[in-house]
Amino acid sequence: MLSKPLMTVHEVAEVLKVSEDTVREWIHAKSLRAIKFGREWRVAVRDLESFLNAHANRDPTTG
Template identity: 55%
Template structure:
């Protein structure tokens, strides 16, 4: 993997529209794999892809075709089922 493919903390922060402190916290907490090169952290494309994949939301498949799994929707559905 060439060095140009690695992103800096600032580049990742800009890409994800978050603060650099947030990216550094993800690295410190072990959520985002990074390499300390001396001039700062570098994040490889595979590591960034894995991080994004791990944090992606996926609606749960429901038998009635509904995809909203928010707590409010779940509570409303439970109330609706109890009344029936």
């Protein structure tokens, strides 16, 4: 069972305040891990969190 829901490309774009095309580019470049269901992509919340952590410009533990 999934502990966290899967997000659509639209939902990811809304959360990050970027275009859906940008999210799709990240997916196709394999920067953002996603799962394809038919013609649609879904992103696990944990994968979005990992993507954001990997692209952060500072260590959140250092304040």
